[in-house]
Amino acid sequence: MIKLNAGAPRAQLSDQWNTYKASCKLVNPNNKRKLDIIVVGTGLAGASAAATLGQLGYNVKSLCYQDTPRRAHSIAAQGGINAAKNYQNDGDNVFRLFYDTIKGGDYRARESNVYRLASISPEIIDLCVAQGVPFAREYGGMLANRSFGGTQVSRTFYARGQTGQQLLIGAYSALSRQIAEGNVKLYNRRDVLDIVIIDGKARGVIARNLVTGELERHSAHAVVLASGGYGNVFCLSTNAMGSNVTPVWSAYKKGALFANPCFTQIHPTCIPVHGEFQSKLTLMSESLRNDGRIWVPRESEDAEKLRQKKIRPEQIHETKRDYYLERRYPAFGNLVPRDVASRAAKERCDAGYGVGTSGRAVFLDFSDAINRLGIEAISARYGNLFQMYERIVDDNPYLTPMMIYPAVHYTMGGLWVDYELMTTVPGLYSIGECNFSDHGANRLGASALMQGLADGYFVLPYTISGYLSNEIHTPGIQTTLPEFHLAIQDVTDRLARLKNTNGKASVDHFHRKLGKIMWEYCGMSRNEAGLQKALGLIGELKEEFAADVRIPGGLKEYNPELEKAWRVKDFIELGDLMVRDALQRKESCGGHFREEFQTPDGEALRDDERFSFVAAWEYKGGAAEPEMHREELFFETVKPSQRSYK
């Protein structure tokens, strides 16, 4: 059993980060120049980390699979970023943000990390504004805020419905400045396929140049993974097409523990699935729930007529509508956290009240808000979202209610990291969505952007210096070392094996199959029998893939099918681990709802006695079963209670 110790400083919770900063080891500027750091990924976490480490004087190599860093999928985040600024004087402070995050995460996150995140949040806004991020403002010139699901204060900063884009442009600009100054070297259109470990420490990566197909060796004194989440294991998700688990999965196979893989977030407000050829799901920002009211018909006959398009939603009288979130959760109403809202939608659809042609949709209705505030006010708040909806669905949400359904959106699980954001492999760090640390079993809205930027701009630059201060005598790592040769050989062999399978089915065929298994058995609700079945199905799929995948094109050229194949191969293996994790967690918490564990009125039933821990999985080699280790969670400041939004 590996002993997992987060290593937070011994101090009062509110003093821990200051204590850490005051005592952590630093690297002097002359030595920084001699130290190399690889950062994989250029989303909010990766770009902000690479920019800051470059600014500090380290030699940074930044890799991304996109054609330019500015396109990383953080860009798609719509709603906003939380910060405990209390600009609205509505009772917010660092402790409350910390408390909301711990509670929202259903008491499965680490107190020390979350408190640090909350305390850093105000600085993020200061920096972003200084970078020129055009946040929404009031007429007096001050920054505007809005409220978001799962909280009772307005602490969310936003830039229309494109907050992620604007924050990423800020981080990308900072990164561009460092590239221009020569502190960061950018490698775009690269897939990181393996992590190189030398004498137990992370010392480099093997990357495939996606344009030429050449394999490259990149070495460094430390490697930082910021490669995002693994939602695409479900095939249909709100992630970008290229979002993948590959760098994280390589790290797992090289000894880094993978924590809480079954904690995935199903976002309640997405555009429903329309058909078999669908390639991706589109999110409608959660901020819409501030003014939109969610309902389904009270009578199942009405639902049936709506499904057959015999009547329109506007024709259903107010008394015949079931505003089920307001009914079940009067205190929070439409603003309950994501996991609660998603499950409630599924419950209504399962009971036969779903709408849309498939019956897997509910209404999000703005008519009350439009009557109250006027079309212009609603358009100013959500104009671009309404436009996006109309483009995809061909329906005008100003006139008729939107239809929404939950979809996979974010993954709380990820590489296990300690207080310093280091994985169990020395010198290998994991930041942003690809680590597990801050959101427990459910992430609150507008907290992903906060975490990515906190990790990259303000946490990692301190914590990595402690490790690197012991590396100042290590000369630059040579890529001619045998470990690099072995890694290249291994990747070359695995690529050739994939390519030479010469089967009959395309990569997409397998990805869709995997997605269906995961969504059906390891999605919004899970049970023992279903998970056992999934385990078998994934095993079969893995064999089928190995025997029958067909990849056209060559190895040494631009070959998107080859890229996809490698990603899907990793997703299949990850699917197996997720199911195992969901099986062992015999409780319901956050996004993980086990049907066997619920209260009589259908709410999640946590089991703090037995499951107040982080499940961290260790890879044991090919056919062997992974081993689970535990990091016990201690709640010294917040006392866990049943989450109630009623």
Place this chain on the structure above:
Amino acid sequence: MIFTLKIWRQKNAVDKGGFVTYKVEDISPDSSFFEMLDHLNQLLIGRGEDPVAFDHDCREGICGTCSLYINGRPHGPLKGTTTCQLHMRAFRNGETIHVEPWRCGAFPVIKDLIVDRSAFDRIIQAGGYISVNSGGIPDANTIPVPKHDADTAFDAASCIGCGACVASCPNASAMLFVGAKVSHLALLPQGRVEAARRVQKMVSCMDELGFGNCSNSYACEAECPKEISVANIARMNREFLAARLFAEKEKEISFSL
């Protein structure tokens, strides 16, 4: 729906390339343009042919990865829409659709419909930022910004860097892209500090990379999926002129330091 596709196929940067005709059937009008191309690629893979390479990622109109010149228009026929947000209901059943990559010397073709747009990154690296470090920043509300300015800056900042402006311009000018970035930062008080320096460096980088001068055709504004206004080009020209007029002065100051 049924479509005839004439798609530009080009093995690599040195290959001459040409149109190849394909037919697709059973396409739902609710499919996106890329889902239609996915469908075509599945057919091609099934037949043992090389699938069509095209750039795409978020498929929700925000990352700027997708391109495609469809029936002679960047991002296809709809206003304010990226290719990934284009649905097949925008076309007539049985229509022949021409699909080409962006055509511009500064954006060389990598394969089929994919071009290299890293020239845009180099323009941003030349000065498309505010030089602040992540530390010691004053409280965000110490810099009040008039709402109108913040909104106008946002409109400019909503550029996704897709390159449609360049692809649509007879001169392959990048002035809408550069103008948008110059405007975004010049409109904000925190961006004024470096405004003169920024506009000069970005414009000279843009020239060096081989982008043409503004053609005054306004095709860029018409085709921009984010509907960025050509007023940003005017603002850039104004900023540039002012910066040139005061350039000497700045140099003198820097010498006296």
